[in-house]
Amino acid sequence: xxxxxxxxxxxxxxxxxxxxxxxxxxxxxxxxxxxxxxxxxxxxxxxxxxxxxxxxxxxxxxxxxxxxxxxxxxxxxxxxxxxxxxxxxxxxxxxxxxxxxxxxxxxxxxxxxxxxxxxxxxxxxxxxxxxxxxxxxxxxxxxxxxxxxxxxxxxxxxxxxxxxxxxxxxxxxxxxxxxxxxxxxxxxxxxxxxxxxxxxxxxxxxxxxxxxxxxxxxxxxxxxxxxxxxxxxxxxxxxxxxxxxxxxxxxxxxxxxxxxxxxxxxxxx
Numbered sequence: 366x367x368x369x370x371x372x373x374x375x376x377x378x379x380x381x382x383x384x385x386x387x388x389x390x391x392x393x394x395x396x397x398x399x400x401x402x403x404x405x406x407x408x409x410x411x412x413x414x415x416x417x418x419x420x421x422x423x424x425x426x427x428x429x430x431x432x433x434x435x436x437x438x439x440x441x442x443x444x445x446x447x448x449x450x451x452x453x454x455x456x457x458x459x460x461x462x463x464x465x466x467x468x469x470x471x472x473x474x475x476x477x478x479x480x481x482x483x484x485x486x487x488x489x490x491x492x493x494x495x496x497x498x499x500x501x502x503x504x505x506x507x508x509x510x511x512x513x514x515x516x517x518x519x520x521x522x523x524x525x526x527x528x529x530x531x532x533x534x535x536x537x538x539x540x541x542x543x544x545x546x547x548x549x550x551x552x553x554x555x556x557x558x559x560x561x562x563x564x565x566x567x568x569x570x571x572x573x574x575x576x577x578x579x580x581x582x583x584x585x586x587x588x589x590x591x592x593x594x595x596x597x598x599x600x601x602x603x604x605x606x607x608x609x610x611x612x613x614x615x616x617x618x619x620x621x622x623x624x625x626x627x628x629x630x631x632x633x634x
Contacts, residue, residue, distance in 0.1 A: 374449070377445075377446075377449055378442075378446060378539070381441075381442055381445035381446065381449075382438075382442045384445075385438050385439075385441040385442045385445065386438050388441070389434060389437045389438045389441065390434065390438075393429075393434050396425075397425050397428060397429055398425075398429050400425040401423065401425040401426045401429035404423045404425060404426055405426060408420050408421065426582070426586075427586045427589070427590065428586070428590055430554060430583050430586065430587055431554075432550050432551060432553055432554030432557070432583075432587040432590075432591070433554070433586065433587055433590045433591075435550045436547050436550050436551060436587075436590055436591050436594050437594070439543050439546060439547050439550070439594075440547065440594045440597075440598060442543065443540050443543040443544065443598055443602075444598070444601065446539065446540055447540060447601050447602065447605050450536070450537075450605060450609075451605055451608060454605075454608050454609055454612050455608075456492070456496075457496045457497055457498065457612055457616075458611075458612055458615070460493065460496050460498050460499070461498060461615055461616065461619055464623075465486075465498065465499065465502060466482065466485075466502070466623065466624065467485065468627075470627075472627070473627055473628070473629035474509075474624070474627045474628050474629065475628075475629055475630070476509060476510055476513045476630070479506050479507065479509060479510025480510065482506050483503065483506055483507065483510070486499060486502070486503050486506075497525075497526075497529055497612065497613065497616050498616045498619060498620075500525065501522050501525050501526060501616055501617070501620050502522075502620060502624055504521050504522065504525050505518045505519070505521055505522045505620060505624055505625065506518075506624075507521075508521040509628060513630055514630075515625065515628045515630065518624075518625060518628060519621070519625045522617065522620045522621075522624075522625065523617060526613050526614075526616060526617040529613055529616075530609075530610065530613045533606075533609045533613070534606075537602065537605070537606060540602055540605075541602065543598070544595055544598050544599055544602060547591050547594050547595045547598065548588075548591045548592060548595050550587075550591055551587045551588045551589075551590065551591020551592060552587075552588060552591070553587075554583060554584065554586075554587025554588065554591070555584040555585070555587055555588045556584075557583065557584070557587075558581060558582070558583030558584025558585070558587065559581070559584045561583070562581045562584065
């Protein structure tokens with residue numbers, strides 16, 4: 366694994382969080398909150414003129430509060446990380462269509478071929494040299510060249526693929542944390558809205574329920590938006606996980622079919 370990969374990914378996550386915050390906040394300040402305030406003013410005027418007027422729902426009103434803004438920021442941040450990881454997996458899958466060994470399919474591979482094959486891998490470009498398939502083949506060749514044992518080589522490839530699957534699973538923890546945090550932010554809005562509505566209870570007793578209904582709207586709208594975003598985000602998380610697992614399984618299959626199955630050891634006379 367490339368030692369510079371973690372800092373690069375960390376920097377990417379920080380910048381995408383800042384960009385998501387700037388874009389979403391700018392949209393809220395310039396579009397969403399002004400349109401929501403305009404709609405609420407019109408609704409209030411309609412209600413004052415006609416007490417029987419049934420208030421309408423509006424998308425800008427539903428998403429106008431701070432909790433919904435935070436949920437959208439987290440959603441776009443998570444999607445950016447998903448795209449980053451998905452692009453990495455996609456580029457590694459493209460390598461599965463290449464013939465990295467560049468040997469005739471009928472030619473067996475013996476321990477004496479290990480050094481030329483390793484030199485061929487050392488000439489590869491930096492990104493491709495750190496892909497899973499390259500590392501698996503390189504490790505299998507090294508193990509076969511040292512031990513001359515086919516089973517040892519196959520075990521090394523299998524162990525590397527298993528550790529890669531565990532590593533990919535652990536790297537999804539930040540995205541899973543975001544997916545968990547979004548409903549939590551929505552529930553914070555629920556608590557805030559209900560608390561503010563209770564603070565308006567005295568006015569509701571006097572007959573003015575406007576403050577109570579508006580604050581209850583904050584409570585329910587924040588939870589609604591958070592749950593919807595969480596459902597959408599979890600779908601993409603599971604798709605990425607499936608994509609990663611298929612990469613590992615296909616890499617192990619590639620190594621077995623194109624390398625392990627062609628290994629030959631000289632029999633003793």
